[in-house]
Amino acid sequence: MILGWRKRRIARHAGKKNPPGNQEMELVIPNHFRCPISLELMKDPVTLSSGITYDRESIETWLEAGNFTCPVTNSMLRSFDQIPNHTLRKMIQDWCVEKQNYGVERIPTPRTPVTPIEVSEILFDVSASSLDVDQYRCLELVQKIQKWGAESERNRRCIVANGAAAVLAAAFDAFSNDSVERNVAVLEEILSALNWMFPFDVEAQKSLGSRASLGCMIWFLSSKDLSPKQDSIVALKELLACDQKLVEKLSDFEGVNEMLVEFVKKQICPTITKASIMVIFYMVSVAYSSSEKIKLAFVKMGLVSLLLEILVDSEKSICERALGVLCGLCSCKEGREEAQSNALTVPVMVKKILRVSDLATEYSISTISELCKYGRRDEGKILVEALQVGAFQKLLLVIQVGCGDKTKEKATELLKLLNPYRAGLECIESVDFKNLKRSF
Structure with a gap:
């Protein structure tokens, strides 16, 4: 050949x-x-x-x-x-x-792949060292696991398949219970290793969902070092994705909400920003006893205005997350009032319909629906503004090209509300209708 x-x-x-x-x-x-x-x-x-x-x-x-x-x-x-x-x-x-x-380059001598027996042996030693709270021995073992994982994707699959996530999560819980400050080095290393073992299995979720483990991750969020901060927020996001019951436990920690909003505001790095918005999304979307209280706290921190500013010009992944959080905040009275008083709300929501993704369209329509459904005092003003930025034709097109039943129902309701105000107000932005695929 x-x-x-x-x-x-x-x-x-x-x-x-x-x-x-x-x-x-x-x-x-x-x-x-x-x-x-x-x-x-x-x-x-x-x-x-x-x-x-x-x-x-x-x-x-x-x-x-x-x-x-x-x-x-x-x-x-x-x-x-x-x-x-x-x-x-x-x-x-x-x-x-x-x-x-x-121009042929010499192929390097490949490393011998790790075997299941080797993985089982080292995980046994990790468990033993965590029971003895021997941070130096455990750190050495976790660093070896990290080295194996860095050598090949095949090694990573082998390590994960043999239960590494559960063992490391249990060790993380043990050292967190002992003392975060005293065991900070091994805790950082374990958290770094866990970040390539998603999604977590049930045993790992249980260990990482303990109060001690959550407290340790929150402690890392306030760290000056970027790496543990990033590993912690990503781990929290993945943990909440697996078990949203942990939202209430997480919200009990003082200062968590402020840190999350600060991460979104400062945008230290894309990974932290995306993960922070997703954690907030779980906190405002999951129904639990203090959910309304949490939503109100985020609204008072100015999160509604912050998200609208981000939505003006943001990439798809951040846009979807931000719209989801905004939709969640607008499900409470204070969130709707804050959104109604912001001049960006309606233009941005209408703009994102059909522009980003099906999920973004669903969130945008849901948010507009919330503002009109419960904001009776400003309903006429909101509907007029929506017409002026081209909402009517977009909603018609959403129904025609296909959408979920729930979104279709909300779009139909909005069309009925918009119809009486159409005369002389309707605007069409043709750029939003280019390259749309028909549903037939």
């Missing part, structure tokens, strides 16, 4: 001129150096029980897809062991060095 490596000019290396007509030559890779699956040069050749050699990444993908046969011979595999073919790998490396004038 001919591959796309072309010979460099020899003059660059030897100071000689290439023969005329031979300045660029195609390089042929020997067939036995190519993986039978990907047909590319093998980087980590391994041999199966069938005697056929494949590149490790390719054959693992094949086996993980539920195949139990050798791709070449089609025979049933007696075992799934993958024996490294060191001889062939050395030949490939020598060939790469020999062909370096063609």
Whole structure:
């Protein structure tokens, strides 16, 4: 097979001129150096029980897809062991060095993948060290797990599959119960490792949802270092996504709301901003005993105006989250009053319909519906303003191109409310209707 490596000019290396007509030559890779699956040069050749050699990444993908046969011979595999073919790998490396004038780079010697037995052994030691509250031993072990995970995606899958999240979460809870300040180094390392083990299993959720663990993560939110701050807010977001019952427990911690709003306001980094908005979304969207109190607190902190300013010019992922939070805040009286008094509310909500995503459209229509449904005093003003920025035609189009039953119902109600005010007020912004796909 001919591959796309072309010979460099020899003059660059030897100071000689290439023969005329031979300045660029195609390089042929020997067939036995190519993986039978990907047909590319093998980087980590391994041999199966069938005697056929494949590149490790390719054959693992094949086996993980539920195949139990050798791709070449089609025979049933007696075992799934993958024996490294060191001889062939050395030949490939020598060939790469020999062909370096063609632009071929030497393939590095691959690291041996971690095995389930190795993972189980180290997780057993992590559990033992956490029971003894031995932060130095545990830190050493978690750093080794981090090193394994950094070597390959295959290692990460193996580590997660063998229950690492539950063990590390239990260790996090143990060291948090002992003392956050005294065990800060190992707690940071554990939290960093947990950030590539989403979604959490039930046992991990239980450990990380304890008061001690939540308190530790909130403590990290006030840290000056960016890394633990980011790991904590992302972990909280994932934790609430798995178990929204933890919202009430989280809201009991003093200063949490202020920190979340501050993260949204300062926009330290995109990851923290997105995760913070999502945590607030869970806090204002989940029904629990103190939910109205939490919504009121966020409104008093100026979150409504802050979100509207962000929505004027923001990327899709942040826009969806911000609209969701705004919709949640407008479900309470104080939130609606704050939104009604802001000149950006109606223009921004109408603007986001059909502009971002189906989810953003749903949130935008729901917010406008909340303002009209419960804001009777300003309903006429809001409806007139909505017409002036093109709401009527957009709502019609939403129904025509297809939407959820709930959104369709709200859009229909709004159309009925808007209809009496249409004469002489309706505006159409044609740019919003370009490239829309028909539902038929």
